[in-house]
Amino acid sequence: MQHIKYSIDTDGIAFITWDVANSPVNFMNEQTMSEFLTAVDKALVDNTVKGIIINSAKRDFIAGGDLKWFLNYDQSKEDCFELLMKTNRAMRQMELSSKPVVAALSGLALGGGLEIALACNYRIMTDHPANKIGLVECSVGLFPGSGGTQRFLRMLGPQKAIEYITQSRKLSAAQALKDKLVNQICSPEDDINALAKAWILQNPEVKQPWDDKRFVVPGTPNGIGQKSGYTEFYSVSNAMAYKTTHGNMPHIKNVLSALYHGSSTGIDNALEVEARYFVDTLFTKETKNIIRASFIFIGDAAKGKAKPKGFEQASFKKIGVLGAGMMGAGIAYESAKSGLDVVLKDVSLEGAERGKGYAESIEKQKIEKGRSTHEKASAILDHILPSDSVDDLKDCDLIIEAVFENEALKNRVTKETEAVIKPEVIYASNTSTIPISTLAKASSRPDKFIGLHFFSPVDRMPLVEVIVGKETSDETLAAAIDYVIKIRKVPIVVNDGRGFFTSRVFGKFVNEGITMLTEGIPPAVIENVAKKIGMPVGPLAIADEVNLKLMLDIMAEDPNLTDFEKELQETASTIVHTHKRLGKKEGKGFYDYPKGGKKHLWKEWSTIYPTIEGYDEEEIGRRMLFAMVIDSYKCLESGVLKEAKDADIGSILGLGFPIHTGGVMSYIDYIGAQEFKDYAAGLAKKYGERFQLPQSLLERIDKAGSNRVFYKN
CATH class of the missing domain: 3.90.226.10 (2-enoyl-CoA Hydratase; Chain A, domain 1)
Structure with missing residues (x-):
């Protein structure tokens, strides 16, 4: 045998x-x-x-x-x-x-x-x-x-x-x-x-x-x-x-x-x-989708299958993390957990110490739940060096910038850091919206400049978007993937563009939720239907987490807003400036966040956007999903994504897209390609061009006939 x-x-x-x-x-x-x-x-x-x-x-x-x-x-x-x-x-x-x-x-x-x-x-x-x-x-x-x-x-x-x-x-x-x-x-x-x-x-x-x-x-x-x-x-x-x-x-x-x-x-x-x-x-099609997405696609990505061929395994011993906020602190913690020494730099030593304290709080919770020990926690925390001095970065072999989402600030930090690190050191930005090629203009070595977009909270979110700028070298990409695998995250490779993949596509989910609220669909219905279709949270709750003021700032920097997005911009501006509802941080957004109490939807929305009757729950759910699916295909068509499976991986791990559908691209076959085509046409006629399918997708669907559009099984 x-x-x-x-x-x-x-x-x-x-x-x-x-x-x-x-x-x-x-x-x-x-x-x-x-x-x-x-x-x-x-x-x-x-x-x-x-x-x-x-x-x-x-x-x-x-x-x-x-x-x-x-x-x-x-x-x-x-x-x-x-x-x-x-x-x-x-x-x-x-x-x-x-x-x-x-x-x-x-x-x-x-x-x-x-x-x-x-x-x-x-x-x-x-x-x-x-x-x-x-x-x-x-x-x-x-x-x-x-x-x-x-x-x-x-x-x-x-x-x-x-x-x-x-x-x-x-x-x-x-x-x-x-x-x-x-x-x-x-x-x-x-x-x-x-x-x-x-x-x-x-x-x-x-x-x-x-x-x-x-x-x-x-x-x-x-x-x-x-x-x-x-x-x-x-x-x-x-x-x-x-x-x-x-x-x-x-x-x-x-x-x-x-x-x-x-x-x-x-x-x-x-x-x-x-x-x-x-x-x-x-x-069942659900089981086939889950096996393909979770075991095949995500499993292969977690092993680094996207790494360019011909490069040796990159070795990292000491990394620098710039910015000790929640994102920077999370990146430092995950790196330290993997045995890497980390210089956690902030503008003040006090701020850097707070960042290390975030790692301490995670380990404390693990100890209380019996999932760690004081010895293991100490070993991890000993890897993190809080600092307010750029000179402490000189021996690092990887830099990850995680400062506030402001282009001028990021550019200043880039120049300051490159002045002390070695020429061969890779410089990665954790930006979620600013194009990497734009940020790389501040670098004296753009071939070493790359994006590593982590998700919050870093210790629980497995996905990392590895974003390639116009001048990023394959050697830099290969090494960046090696780092992501080292810290046991799942990388997908994304080409440059505003919002990249996940931030851009998730925005469509949030936008649709806000738009439906203005149409008079009760906010509780919007949030509950989102969960019913398999999303972990509703679009209004997400908008509160992101913050409407930040969304407005991002929109203001985009010169290519569609008519639909301009209308949404006006809506968001009214909510922020007239009704003073910005988000969770301020305690008032689509939800109220009473101190010591449980969050609940603001009760006055119906006075601003009168509630309608006779809404279709299936249509509500499909509008949210179709908005993400169509824009994901546009990412694939334009080259932001290389393969359909990267869209599926990113949507499941980064957006919480329903795994039983297989992900954003698999969703087309999940409901049936012809039905998807016909339903999208109906939505486009009723709600506008954002639901119109690109010509190349229509051709793919027609060519597939009764077969699957993207995968054989």
Whole structure:
């Protein structure tokens, strides 16, 4: 066999060892599982075998299923169901055998890898901070389909099973032992295979608890009259799931159904229930979109696939961050977390110290939640040197400017810093709107000048736009991507232009929300519909965060405003100057922000923009999404973006665009290209030219016909 090694020692212990060829990790697909199940059957029918140890020749046990295989699966639903049931029957044969089976869990055991372990009689896990177990399929739009839901349910009960599966929780060895998902933990120095063998020799006869006729799923009714509370628990779980997902995520609805219906029957019927719901999930367009976007596109970007070829890995030891506000402090913290020394410079030492204090506050919260220690926090904070002196930057090998969004200020800081740093040092600006080529005019080395646009809060937002100016060299781009990967962020490469990609496109979302308010659509409807379609927050709340005064300043610097944008500029000016409502910082924007109280929409909007009746919620949602999608395509068409997948990555990670749609470009195929074309035409006729599709997009749609516009699957 190519991927599974099989051997029997002198004591009759069979070792089934996962070692997938030509891969750094073990993964499950049709070929590897076929070999694995063949090896299991071989051990079960061999009378000389007393017990079985399933282990790994690699650092990790099994990383899970091969998502590319799932994405490209082209067989029928019936074939898929039969394939799952074949696996289930084989795993049940292993469980029903009296031969003890032990999983030796070194490293990670995730998704399907853990499902294999759950079917074993005993699990031993190596205790190391990097080692985790978990059923993490929900994070990519799926759920466990090889018995994981039903065995978790029978080991943990419904409440924890729902929590751990839907949240894709990864558990440490200590937590897994506490929850009895593993039976024993050992140190990395221990011989885990020897421990597994010892347990087998001491336990020659075994039986799974759920194969006892008296077994009852923990936390479920065990007698007449107890069904009510149990059903109500699942009803509440369904309601909570819908409140969070608004019905946009089929995998969440289906996993809850699999758990509910599987809990009231025996394990064999329960496995069939799970398989049917899994197949139904796998064949949804939402799941395909989530797998493609999160695993393929974002996964590749996180590995630096956008880096120009032919450049060695850039090495960074000490970086300078200019500006210790929230953005600069966040960049300094993320860099320090990755082991880099950071000079955090501000105009005053007091300001720089406050910036370091931001990092301290994050670490303090982590310690309180048990996610860090004082020792780890101290090690990170020791990397950050607050400073008010430009001379402290002279030994840095990367500079990131994060001062206030003012061109004159940025130019002054550039010249001041370049006077002390080495000629080969890259200079990056964290600007969100000013073109990099414009800022690079203040530099004496524009080939070393680049944009690194982080998102707020930096410690939680994974995306970084790497913005290439007219004179930025490929060497500079390659090194910048290396830095972004070093600090474990996800880069997308964006060519220069006002607003770049994310700021520009997100502006369309906010603009549409404000415009609908002026049309008389109630602000609560606008905000709630935005969440219903899958956006994390509404456009009016975002406008308050950004600040209307800042939006006006940005508009004032743009000489190419459309007629629609000029009208919006007048609206924003009225709101700011007449009604004195600027945003969250001032405590008054589209929302009121009472001190010590909860924010709420200002109650007087209807007196300024009288409320209309008969609005269409679907149209409200589509106006917001179409505005972003159409402008994203214009970014692609004009060369601001190189590839459609960069638009999808950027929109999901930077804008919070609904992941179940696959992102802004995938959205066209999500609702159907022809429907998108027709609906856009209707919006354009009703609301104006901003909804008119570019001719090249119309041609793409017509050429695609019934096929997908941007991706094959």
